[in-house]
Amino acid sequence: MTVSNAAPLSHLPPQLPTLLPDLGGDPTAMPGLLRDAKRYPPLKVAVVHPCDAESLHAVKLAQEAGFIEPVVIGPRGKLVNAAAAIGFDLRSVRVEEVEHSHAAAARAVELASAGQVDALMKGSLHTDELMSAVLAPGSGLRRARRLSHCFLMQTRAYARPFIITDAAINIAPDLDEKADIVRNAVELAHLLGLPQPRVAVLCAVETVNSAMRSTLDAAALCKMADRQQIAGALIDGPLAFDNAVSAEAARIKGIVSSVAGQADIFMVPDIESGNILAKQFEYLGGATSAGIVMGARVPIVLTSRADSIEARLASCALAVLVNGRRLEAGPV
Secondary structure (H helix, E strand, O other): OOOOOOOOHHHHOOOOOHOOOOOOOOOOOOHHHHHEEEHOOEEEEEEEEEOHHHHHHHHHHHOOOOEEEEEEEEEEHHHHHHHHOOOHHHHHEEEOOOOHHHHHHOOOOOOHHHHOOOOOEEOOOEEEEEEEEHHHHOOOOOOOOOOOOEEEEEEEOOOEEEEEOOOOOOOOHHHHHHHHHHHHHHHEEEEEEEEOEEEEEOOOOHHHHHHHHHHHHHHHHHHHHOOOOOOEEEEEEEOOOHHHHHHHHHHHHOOOOOOOOOOEEEEOOHHHHHHHHHHHHOOOOOEEEEEEEEEEEEEEEEOOOOOHHHHHHHHHHHHHHHHHHHHOOOOO
């Protein structure tokens, strides 16, 4: 159920492969993404409640690398203790003192809404605590679309960078929500220099089955693309994962598709499958990753307590790149 013919691989724009390391390079450093982000000035970022050493260390390194100009928000005592553990001089950053994590999230949203910062970054609070403040009525950060998370990843096992969505925010999205999730991922791909990304709508099977809602949603998303309700991408689904990543698997199953074997975006049916898929790539596939929330007025960097410093830095760099290219593109 493909919407149109795909351009050959040789027509891929040169920008996208430079975002991540060459397949023969170091898979932990993401030098291309970091290099491209350096073309833009530091991003003013409200860092929300970074009250553990890991979170604050990432802030320190991102500042030293020139990616961010942080505004650190949290209880001063906890911030001082975390800073002492890593030798970080808090006098080098602006500190907004608040009593607790809820207040930190609310203050960060206030700063972003007022234009005093250009992005938000999660520290050591829970994701739902930060997102509740972002989504609160009157926050000023919501756009028309639903918010969703995108992982930008690369592994030596797959010959192109790819996006997994949504593995962090939307638990069991319905069709309308999935449409927004796809639109957000397509917007990110466009900002990364890929004008017509290939979207694989993943399911357990590659045929439409009325007993499996995800396959019905996949078919509907393809028809929405046919009718330009979702624009700027090639969309195919339902596709099982093997069809999405292997042209040979698709050939054996008789699937004719311009997405199969070369998907740029993997749209998952729910948060559980997305989270499992992303972590399999990271822990078993040696993938590098960067994560960002799309759909809000400002980029939002969500990090996990288990994220490496490299992943945190790459996520900051991705936010810099998204913000810079949005500004270059002008108002949407």
